[in-house]
Amino acid sequence: MTLVTSGELAQLNERSREIFRQIVESYLATGEPIGSRNISRLLPSTLSPASVRNVMQDLEMLGLVQAPHTSAGRMPTELGLRFFVDAMLEFGDLAAADRARIDAQVRASSRTLEGVLTEASTLLSGLSRGAGVVVTTKRDPRLKHLEFVRLEPTRALVVLVAEDGAVENRVVDIPLGLPTSALVEASNYLNARLRGRTLAELQVETQKELEAGRAELDTLTARVVADGLASWGGSGEGLPQQLIVRGQANLLEDLKAADDLERIRLLFADIEAKKDLIDLLGRAEAGDGVRIFIGSENKLFSLSGSSMIAAPFRDASQQIVGVLGVIGPTRLNYARVVPMVDYTARVVGRLLGG
Known part of the structure; x- marks a missing residue:
C-alpha cells in the first residue's frame, strides 16, 4: 500500500469523499466497520453496492480505510482519521x-x-x-507557610502552603541522627523569609545567605534547608x-x-x-x-x-x-x-x- 500526500488526499472527488465520510462517521458512532450495502443506503444519491465497493477499494489503496480481519466492511485507518479531522470535520459551537x-x-x-x-x-x-x-x-505560587515533619530516621516530609491555599507535599532525605530541633529550626528559618515570596525568590535569597555565611544555622540544619527547597522545587528538568x-x-x-x-x-x-x-x-x-x-x-x-x-x-x-x-x-x-x-x-x- 502506497501512502499519498495530504495534497493528493485533498483532491478526492465528491463521491469518494462522501463514501469516506460515511465510513468514518459510522466508525465513530459504533466502533465497527461498515459494508458497501449499508453505505449505499445512506448516500444521498443512488449508487449501487458494487460501485461503493470500487470506491472503498480505491480508498484502501490510498491508506485511508482498512478491512479488519476477514470483514467485508471498512473502517478508517489512523491516516484516514487524521485526514478526516484536518480536512473534513466541521467543529461547531459547544451546546x-x-x-x-x-x-x-x-x-x-x-x-x-x-x-x-x-x-x-x-x-x-x-x-x-x-x-x-x-x-x-511553570507554577510558582506566593508562599504562606512551610514545615518539616519527620517520617523516618532519614526522611522528612516538606509541607508547603501557598497563599491561595494550595498545599504541596514532598519527601526529602535528611541526615541520620538529625535532632528534631534541627527540623524545627529549619522551618522557623524559612518561615521568617518566605511570606509573599515565590519558591524561586526564596531559593535565591536563602542560597545567598548560606553562601555568605549570614544564616545562623548549623551545618546539618543548613543542609535540610537547601535539600528541602530543592526537593519542593522539583528535579530541575522543567517537568x-x-x-x-x-x-x-x-x-x-x-x-x-x-x-x-x-x-x-x-x-x-x-x-x-x-x-x-x-x-x-x-x-x-x-x-x-x-x-x-x-x-x-x-x-x-x-x-x-x-x-x-x-x-x-x-x-x-x-x-x-x-x-x-x-x-x-x-x-x-x-x-x-x-x-x-x-x-x-x-x-x-x-x-x-x-
Whole structure:
C-alpha cells in the first residue's frame, strides 16, 4: 500500500469523499466497520453496492480505510482519521447546556488551583466519557507557610502552603541522627523569609545567605534547608509539577473484543508511567489552541491505539501555565470534544485571571 500526500488526499472527488465520510462517521458512532450495502443506503444519491465497493477499494489503496480481519466492511485507518479531522470535520459551537455545566461546575469548585483543575479533569471525563487529564506547568505560587515533619530516621516530609491555599507535599532525605530541633529550626528559618515570596525568590535569597555565611544555622540544619527547597522545587528538568487524571474507568466501556481490553491495559500502564503523558501534554502546550493526537502519531498511544485532544490555559499574565484534555479511543466524538476542551481551557484560564 502506497501512502499519498495530504495534497493528493485533498483532491478526492465528491463521491469518494462522501463514501469516506460515511465510513468514518459510522466508525465513530459504533466502533465497527461498515459494508458497501449499508453505505449505499445512506448516500444521498443512488449508487449501487458494487460501485461503493470500487470506491472503498480505491480508498484502501490510498491508506485511508482498512478491512479488519476477514470483514467485508471498512473502517478508517489512523491516516484516514487524521485526514478526516484536518480536512473534513466541521467543529461547531459547544451546546449551551454543556457551556452552562462547565461554567457552573468549574466555578463552584475550590478556588485553589488544584481544586479548579481537579474539577476540570473530572468534568471533562464525565462529558466526554473518556479520561480527563490536566497537567500544570511553570507554577510558582506566593508562599504562606512551610514545615518539616519527620517520617523516618532519614526522611522528612516538606509541607508547603501557598497563599491561595494550595498545599504541596514532598519527601526529602535528611541526615541520620538529625535532632528534631534541627527540623524545627529549619522551618522557623524559612518561615521568617518566605511570606509573599515565590519558591524561586526564596531559593535565591536563602542560597545567598548560606553562601555568605549570614544564616545562623548549623551545618546539618543548613543542609535540610537547601535539600528541602530543592526537593519542593522539583528535579530541575522543567517537568510539570502536577498531573491529574480522572475517569480511566470510562475507557473500559464499550469494549468490543479481548484485544480492545489489552489496548486499554497498555494505555493504563502508559498513563501510570506519567512521563510520556507529561511529555505529550508539553507538546500540546507548545501550540496555540486545541491539539489532536491520534494513535501511533505519538509513542504514548502507539500500542493502545488511543487519541488525545488537549488545549493550553493561561494565567493573569497570559503565560501558559498548564494543559488540559481528554484521552479516549480513536473513535472519540471529535466534533463535540474539541470545542468542549477548548471552552474548558478558556474557563479555567479566566478563573486563574487569564
